Amino acid sequence: MKASTIKWGVIGLGNIAHQFVRDLALIKEAELYAVASRSVDKAKDFGSKYKAKKMYGSYQELMKDPEIDIIYIATPHDSHKNLTIEALESGKHVLCExxxxINNEQTKAMIDASKKQNKFLMEAFWTRFNPSIQQILYKINQGDLGDIKYINADxxxxxxxxxxxxxxxxxAGGSLLDMGVYPLMLSYIVLGKPKKVLATSNFFESGADKQTAMILQYENAQAVLHSSFVSPSNMSATISGTEGRLNIHSIWHETQGFSILKNGHKIDYHYPTLGKGFTYEIEECHRCIQNNQIESEFWTHQNSLDVIEIADEVRKQSGLKFPNEL
Structure with a gap:
């Protein structure tokens, strides 16, 4: 790459894209170069607000722009596969929401395209890069909580x-793929892939799940997880071990800290994020691109495959099916 600045294109200009580009502006090496929507007026409104250099009325126009290094895809779930592969084949790196x-087979096809094109691809699990989550994993790996026996997250x-x-x-709407993947990710980064999954859902008339309860059974531990669109929760998370308990402060997926309760004592840890917290996954994208990596070692292609495999099993258990699923 000739310059240190990495030029971003953004496809899909909904709520999460607004949050993402506000954090993108906090990263000195990042430039919001272009945005695209199926509505050129929406692209112009969004691009003007955040000072993008180019605004496109189609995703394909943005992909063809030779100035763009990496594309952030923030469209609905069912479009991720095709748009990601198209972007990779256009010679762009991709950060996909x-x-x-929506399933393992689609994920495999996207990873195969990343390898074939030798372009970076990462799933935008921003929580994985949150400073508090990084510290939590460090403390768990150091044995501060003993052997982990239980995770509870919603x-x-x-x-x-x-x-x-x-x-x-x-x-592919519904609470599981929109929100439930966060608790699944937390259980996965702490305990890995479960031996068994038990899951059940309640559904909207559309067929999308409105709430899903999940139990992940491990060799010597369990995770009890929940996602819902019908009522609010504390949105907290607990990781319990033989030597202590760790509470991730609410809202846990964008947490600013955590507490450890051990031997009758409580210690609070505070790790305020830069911006909302998308900044850390952005910096990881930059690091990987600059090092000519096609995946991050902190959230690998295999990690994405594993979590979507668990979600596939949850859907199988609960009866959640998507039309025209390929």
């Missing part, structure tokens, strides 16, 4: 408009 795809709030994108079954 979670879930990376991600639940009430959706006021149950007819929007988040509950549209044709877009």
């Amino acid at each position: 979670k879930p990376i795809a 991600f639940a709030f009430r959706v006021e408009n149950p007819t929007g994108r988040m509950t549209d079954i044709t877009n």
Whole structure:
């Protein structure tokens, strides 16, 4: 790369894209170069607000722009596979919103494209790069909590408009893939892949899940997880071991700290994020691109495959199916 500045293109200009580009502006080496929407007016409004150099009325126009180094894909889940592969084949690196795809087969195809094109691809599990989460994993690996036996995590709030994108079954909507993947990710980075999954869901009339309960059974541990669009929760998380308990402060997936309770004593740890916290996954993308890596060792291609495999099993157990799933 000729310059130290990494030029970003953003595809899909919904709520999460607004949050992402506000954090992108906090990274000195990052430049919001271009944005794209299926509506050129929406692209112009978004691009003007955040001072993008180019605004496109189609995703393909943005992909063809030779100035762009990496594309952030923030469209509905069902479009991730095709847009990611198209972007990689256009010679662009890709950061794709979670879930990376709607099933394991789609994820494999995206990873194969990354390898074939020799371009960086990462799922945007920003929580994995949160400073508190990094410190939590360090303390667990140091044995501060003893052997981990139990994880409890949820991600639940009430959706006021149950007819929007988040509950549209044709877009792979529902609480599991929108929110439930966060608790699944937490259990996975601490305990790995479970031996067995038990799951059940309640559904909207559309067929999308409105709440899903999951139990992950490990050799010597269990995780009890929940996602919901019908009622709010504390959105906290607990990791319990033989030597102590760790509470991730709410809202846990964007946490600013955690507490450890051990031997009758409580210690609070505070790790305020830069911006909302997307900054850390952005910096990881930059590091990998500068080092000519096609994946991050902190959230690998295999990690994405593993988590979507668990989600596939949850859907199998609960009966959650998406139309035209390929």
